[in-house]
Amino acid sequence: MATVAVTAEREHYLNKEYGIRSWLLTTDHKRIALLYLASITFFFFIGGFFALLIRLELLTPAGDLVQADTYNKLFSMHGQVMIFFFLIPSIPAVLGNFLVPLMIGAKDLAFPRINLLSWYLYMIAGVIYIHCIVTGGVDTGWTFYTPFSTAFSNTRVIEAGIAIFIAGFSSILTGLNFVVTIHRMRAPGMTWSRLPLFIWAHYATSIIQLLGTPVLAVTLLLVVFERAFNLGIFDPTRGGDPLLFQHLFWFYSHPAVYIMILPAMAVESEVVACFTRKRIFGYNFVAMSSIAIAVFGFLVWAHHMFVAGISLYSALIFSILSYLVAVPSAIKVFNWTATMYKGSISFTTPMLYAFGFIGLFTMGGLTGLFLACLGIDVHVHDTYFVIAHFHYIMVGGAVMGYLGGLHFWWPKISGRMYPEGWGRLAALLVFVGFNLTFFPQFILGYMGMPRRYWQYPPEFQVLNVLSTAGSTILAVGYVLPMVYFLWSMRYGKIANDNPWGAAGLEWKTSSPPPTFNFDEAPEVTWEAYNYEEIPAPAEVPVER
Amino acid sequence: MSDSPIAVEQHGPELLHHFVDAEQQRDAATLGMWLFLATEIMFFGGMFCAYLIYRYAYYNEFAAGSRSIDIWLGTINTAVLICSSLTVALGVRAAQMGKRKLLVVLLLLTIVFGLAFLGIKGVEWYQKFEEHHIPGHSFNADDLVKEYPQIHIDQQHEQIYFSLYFAMTGLHALHMIIGVGIFIFLTYYAGKGRYTPKYYTPVEIGGLYWHFVDIVWIYLFPLLYLIDRKPLR
Amino acid sequence: MFDNFPLWPVRASTGAGNVDALYIFLLALSAFMCLAIFTMILIFATRYRRRRGVEAEQIEGSSALEITWSIIPMAIFMAIFVWGAVIYFHERTPPRDASEVYVVAKQWMWKLQHQEGPREINELHVPVGRDVKLIMTSQDVIHSFYVPAFRIKQDVLPGRYTTAWFRATRPGVYHLFCSQYCGTMHSGMIGQVVVMEPPQYEAWLSGGGTTGSLAASGESLFQQLGCPTCHRFDTQGRGPNLVGIFGKPVQMEDGRTVIADENYIRESILSPSAKIVSGFKPIMPVFQGLVGEEQLNALVAYVKSLSPSPVGGQAGVSLAPKPQYPKE
Secondary structure, three states: OOOOOOOOOOOOOOOOOOOHHHHHOOOOHHHHHHHHHHHHHHHHHHHHHHHHHHHHHOOOOOOOOOOHHHHHHHHHHHHHHHHHHHHHHHHHHHHHHHHHHHHHOOOOOOOHHHHHHHHHHHHHHHHHHHHHHHOOOOOOOOOOOOOHHHHHOOOOHHHHHHHHHHHHHHHHHHHHHHHHHHHHOOOOOOOHHHOOHHHHHHHHHHHHHHHHHHHHHHHHHHHHHHHHHOOOOOOHHHOOOHHHHHHHHHHHHHHHHHHHHHHHHHHHHHHHHHHHOOOOOOHHHHHHHHHHHHHHHHHOHHHHOOOOOOOHHHHHHHHHHHHHHHHHHHHHHHHHHHHHOOOOEOOOHHHHHHHHHHHHHHHHHHHHHHHHOHHHHHHHOOEHHHHHHHHHHHHHHHHHHHHHHHHHHHHHHHOEOOOHHHHHHHHHHHHHHHHHHHHHHHHHHHHOOEOOOOOOOHHHHHHHHHHHHHHHHHHHHHHHHHHHHHHHHHHOOEOOOOOOOOOOHHHHOOOOOOOOOOOOOOOOOOOOOOHHHOOOOOOOOOOO | OOOOHHHHHHOOOOOOOOOOOHHHHHHHHHHHHHHHHHHHHHHHHHHHHHHHHHHHHOHHHHHHHHHHOOHHHHHHHHHHHHHHHHHHHHHHHHHHOOOHHHHHHHHHHHHHHHHHHHHHHHHHHHHHHHOOOOOOOOOOOHHHHHHOOOOOOOHHHHHHHHHHHHHHHHHHHHHHHHHHHHHHHHHHHHHOOOOEOOEOHHHHHHHHHHHHHHHHHHHHHHHHHOOOOOOOO | OOOOOOOOOOOOEOOHHHHHHHHHHHHHHHHHHHHHHHHHHHHHHHHOEOOOOOOOOOOOOOHHHHHHHHHHHHHHHHHHHHHHHHHHHHHOOOOOOOEEEEEEEEOOEEEEEEOOOOEEEOEEEEEOOOEEEEEEEEOOOOEEEEEHHHOEEEEEOEOOOEEEEEEEOOOEEEEEEEOOOOOOOHHHOOEEEEEEOHHHHHHHHHHOOOOOOHHHHHHHHHHHOOHHHOOOOOOOOOOOOOOOOOOOEEEEOOOOEEEOOHHHHHHHHHOHHHOOEOOOOOOOOOOOOOOOHHHHHHHHHHHHHOOOOOOOOOOOOOOOOOOOOOOO
């Protein structure tokens, strides 16, 4: 099917077919990635809107913007939307879907129809959740702790639980697709040791998605049953055990945080390699550290429960294991830093995000050491210290990884360059705004301000005001890319196959790629990150 | 579409375009099904975990509850499922050998066994309904309290047993229903001659699914039905 | 806004200093690591920025370096773990002769009852320098008892007791927060701990109209509910003699041995068939629904008072609580 433009346009995956049916019934992994891009961006702004309202309320000690019940719904839904409908899909479903087949030299994922099903499940879950929001929302916290969620909350717990249950299957199917694809569809010559680190990290992520998400599914199911049929599985007045819920919940929800960070680490490796023009230092160690994080990540869940009433000895075991899981992450940071030694470094937008990632992830990770420490955790558990810690990792880490990846692969995805000046500005705004928002929260937490507080004692106000100020800057930093990415699709400079001079099979095909990815099936005879063989582009392309 | 004409000749329409060859497609499908079964193990595993914890805590109530469900129906169901797994395995073999009629017969038999299982399960649940053992507002375990005066039965704890009983057997039954649905599809396409010794992957992976559902039952049966068969003290 | 702008919580307990010391060590360690990494990145970014004609040098890696920067952090982590574990162990082991305060949390208030009798709502008066053990339960959902100035926090669960303890070191008024989300007024479940000099505390104690000690009200409840009918003070009763049992092991009829702690007493009242003492029949009536949380506390205190107490302390041996339901 030929397309006609003013200049004869090459056929690729975007112009191969037009019309809404060609998008809604596509099995092309690249189109599905864009479907995900649109939907998760939508949910990002919903979750972000809730966050803005939270920060506005917290400008003053008194609860004066919204009612207490409303505030409780705001933070609950902010958490659920951001985690289940934005972060967990983000990099895997957008960048992973787009790039995994390209990077290994395959024509598509192993199960393209299941890939589309995955997106539809996500959308169904999303619609149900939106319905939940507009019909009253949910106020259990993102964690659904019992017996509050099963016997005391008057909000739409069942609906939220069902929505997240369905979203979980979307996640499981994506993971399944990736694992089978990586095992069975690598191009000839693409051995395991030649795989980009992006693939290794997504493989590890997929294992967690496969094995962890079902436990959340059954836990939410039990909560829904308990509420719907008035059972007593988690109700202490009827012999149930609320701590059983916590164990089952955290058994998934701790590995879930690795689902959120490993893909960002995946992006980090690719971006750092390209803009230092070097193979990542310690490739084997970085690859294996992803697997180690996935494995050890399953062993530490009760570090969320040190003051919940578990035994002293359980606490000791989970604390020591939590320190174990910190080591592979530290190894990655050291290796990325070491890669910069004797490199040839450019400061493009993706690289700025990469620098930001290392800094903020390091800070977030170090504060994890505080939380794993039993003596300290007693004081800071359930305070703003924890909120700051996980936002440093999930926003300073995962979201910056996501944005950096979007910028890095934008030419490949869209065939256009984004405007570099605006890109750098947005990166800077995100970095500054983020730190201003969340650094004060470490101090607030140690001072004792608990989380999920609609109103607070006046001595906490100054730091809260600083935090809110930062969040407005952060918001601008997030809106800018949406605007200029859309702008670039029409007016951006046309990108060639490999504007960054990057290594990786995805850069050996055109931008945007043809529907079946490669005009000729590739055969790999070189190692990953063979930057010594790739000439650097004459200038890093800049769009004024 | 993007394959060379030579490649198109060598395979039938069942080879999907993004695979290099039929072997890759079959390997991918099998690995995919095994991984999916791993997720199902984790899914049921969460409930087994909850069950084991409460069984340890409320042994008496769980023992009483276990004795109140019909062990004979449970045993028959176990036999039914084992037979169905046999017909499934034989069906895969029939497909491998290209015996279309035999395959169809075996698939149909499997469906019959599956439906028999579901029917018997329905009977069991109805029994529970009559005995007021269904958790919820009308739950009443007075009969068990009377039946076992030598142990004290806390009805709340008894309700937890039945909650887990229904959750676990209910989810298992749901998986059976899905399995029967899958096998109806398989039977239809088998009747049309779609499965040949060169291509019978759907039968194979459908069989894997069925075997898994069977194994879950093999675990459920002793845990739920065989807790305490000794006379109670 | 600016006249009250502290950046560090006050230290008002014996444990606070230890927690702060470890925290400061971790802060210093983190600052050092951040500085080290950021400086290196800055240096590399400047020194190795892209210049014409200068190629990057491909370096595969260094196993020696990898092992070094795995082992050294691991060692440091283990040191942090041990230090933190010691503090935690101390913090979760109440002293044997601590005075006891029973806490009942409910949406959305704290109800406290001193051993000596006085009840308080959302306020806890304690004297400086005395070990205070909190025996806590919830009437509804999970709450959490958090006093930043003491650096203590413990979730308060429905259906069982959890404990925490502290020894206050300076007089003052300190925040008490609920730190486990519990519904609408979670952020309104704020109280205060009032630490007084011992003479002032004694004065406060005798000032209010108290109804006698907690154990005394437990005793009258014990009589009212008819407990002595079976729980006689000799061996002839249909129920076990409760004198001297608290804190000691008890043999169950199924062969298990449990320690008779607060959770055991509570369970025996609410759900007597859960554990039958060896040699007795399961005939004790169920009191679930017939006694409230505060009455339970009084009964527990009374049973404790029937056991010999260490010199100068309260009745019974204070143990880390055993969970009523399966161990986590």
